[in-house]
Amino acid sequence: MSPNRAWTRRTFLSSLSLIGAGVIIGRAESVQLPKQDAASATWPFFAFVGVSSDAAGSKHTIESYRVVDGRWTEINSLSSASPQSLALHPHLPIVYVAHSTALHGNLPRGSVSGYAIDAAVGELSLLSQEPLTLSATYPGHLAVSADGRILLVSAAGGGAYNLFSLRRDGSILPSPYPLKQAGSGPHFLQSRARPHSVLFQSTYDSAYATDLGADRLNQIALNNAVPTVESRLSFAPGSGPSHIVLHPSGRLLFVVNRLRPGITVVAIDAASGALQSASATYPVDAECAGPIALSATGDRIYIASVQRTGETILSAFAFAQNIGKPRLIQRTSVPRITAPEQLMRHDNQLLLVGAGGVVSVPIERRSGLLGVPIVAVLEPDAVSLALRTIM
């Protein structure tokens, strides 16, 4: 890894792309991808794509799409400051947005918003917006609890998690509770704590959260909506734990180590949800490892990563819970995406979003192997994605 690479705001915060954009654009331009077609059709849904650019005259929007039979049709575009992460309310038609900014109202903090989704046409309208606590800048990820009462945000810039309570109508209550982190690691991106991703675990009324800067995985208890660190695992110095997913069993977490690319499988105590132990870390052959997704049964792990050459790769691993060790079964190139930000599985496809747009990758139902990537959205500055099925 090059220690002196110039990082843009987005790459610095999301800690994803290690590659100069010029290199990637050159490669991607030469690749002809097939357009989406009906072959990868899924149940109709609305897709919301966050777009955030560092460039002059930058674009900061949430683009709404209607996706029917695999065809993405743009509905509208809504101005929204640096929508780095999107999350849906579990049962209300609301999408929450983490605005990854250094300032809100002239104060050093980011903010979050809730947008109501017009269930008929998919358009968004602002429901509420609230600032994070002081110094909680550049929020990079957020998640909503299964009961729809809590919004948890990780602020990479400020080294803090923020916990918001949500009203019954899904609007965000002001005055979040902060959970300030302190820690560091040997990598130049680890001069201080950098909370990365958050994930709720409804069974234990707690959440799990990675800290890329401090090489930690935290279990955050939510007693009376006040966040506290209930248990914690420290990773090897320089690992940079980032994206996380929960195994369908609820007993395992898969943690992507971004800076020293690999997957760590973490066991969760069945009674308390406490973080028990981490497996050895299974390396991912990449310059840096990015977002992760699981198959419905949890027997396939998919990770997007970036090679030293700048190429984005999707890797598929087989995973058996009784063995506990991921086994690489496939690597496939995703030419259009240069800085993978988010990977999600939707029915029988993976959707990878990042600089370049959104690419759909079909999953072969029985083997879990990946098919040919298909361009769904061309958007140079896409950073986030949320999907809502059309009722």
Place this chain on the structure above:
Amino acid sequence: MPANSLPVTIDRQDFRFDALKKGHNLRFPETDADAPSRIVICSNPTEAADALQHIVSAGLRPTVRSGGHCYEDFVANNPNGAIIDLSTLNAVEASAPGQPYRIAPGAVLGDVYSQLYKRSGVTIPGGSCYMVGAGGHISGGGYGLLSRLHGLTVDWLTGVDILTVDANGNVIDRRINKSNDPELFRACRGAGGGNFGIITSFRFDRLPMAPREVATASISFSWESMTEEKFTKILTTFGDYWEGRGKDPDTWGLFGMMGLHTLTPGGRIGLGVQFCNPDGSIDDLSVLHEFFGRFASLHPDPVSPEIASYGAHVFDPAHREPPPPEAGGSGPSRFYQVNRQLWLAATVSGGAGGGGSRAKYKSAYMKQSFTPAECSTIYKILTSPNIDSHGAVLSIDSYGGAVNNPERIEDTAIAQRASVMKLQWQCYWRNKDEDAGRLKFVDDYYTAVYTGSHVPPENQGTPFGPRYEGCYMNYADVDMLRYDYWPQLFYGTGDLYSFLRKVKRRYDPNNIFHSSMSVRS
């Protein structure tokens, strides 16, 4: 206090919590949700270190209180966090041979003056409010009535004991000075509290001798006979003095203050001074008389008992004398009297230190006298029947003298070393439902004064440009955050702010100590 004692923790269930969650500015905490979860009373450095470690490890935000006079919400607005209260860490240790003077952060200025004077006959050139805590005051520079004569308090500071939090969240107890952690030490000399750590002791190898006596006097002008022309003349006469004659070293013992209040029936514009000669005596009052003589042609009000003793908290007719005829007139037309007072009495008697109401403050450093446009705007706002200016006070203090040593820009964190006056806008009120109106009034008032051709186009609304040196961090003002050059307003246009950011990244990498105006990491 034994070093292994336990700090007192006051949580929301404790009956003391409601009293202690607030500082002197009752605007904060703004809501119950903004209040901390606990207040930890620390009476020695060990307790402070233990408390800080516990707070950081628990993921809470620590804010630090010494005297509780923070003008903004930096301490009291701390949702679910913890206030570390150092008001009982308040020892003042006068120098033993070979030992420095030590002032703990919780010591209030009145006690500092009294202790240093009684034990060693020295003082710090600090502020005039008795109950202001040393921790915040000195961290922000420590400026007061003797500063023209002796410089800022931080100009005398030779060492600091400070608790910082390292990259891994561990509390580090540092003893810093020009040799040990010199960059952090420089940053602690004026950048303002709540930026880098918790100071548990200020050390001074030497301090200036306290004056034996001071002379105080004041003049006033009634609003009834005021015109805009006369008002302008009063302000420019005051400002011209500090821009001109006031730069001469023989005048540095003269501190002047003008207070501009709203026009009220029977109200007056007051102008007062405290004076001593550079040797600490008041044997020669010619500087004082010369100063007041400049106002004679403006027809100040005749002396009245209640206004004759600005700064003189002990009224003693035996120690009052009239000015010479050439200065302040004679007989029934004389307009000021000189009060001779022992310095300690003048300094510590009756100085409460304000607080106990809702308030808003702003500031400006001025390198030059007032412009007609500034005077006109102030006059119109204070006299307009259409502007509700109740509770407003504009204090205009003399500045400069020994403060304006440009070499101190390099070894302290105070950049304002060329100004001749320092202005403090104040507004006080009682009820929460007045907040929005009062805050808007002060903001509009201040902005209007710095709008016009006397301010560069790119700096409209702010005291910036050739005539000004920005604002004072100890008169913190979050309104200024709307200007993207706010760090330059408070830390100057040189390399100070970038230096402070570098110190911040090194000594507080996780930004544990932060507020809306703290040095950005």
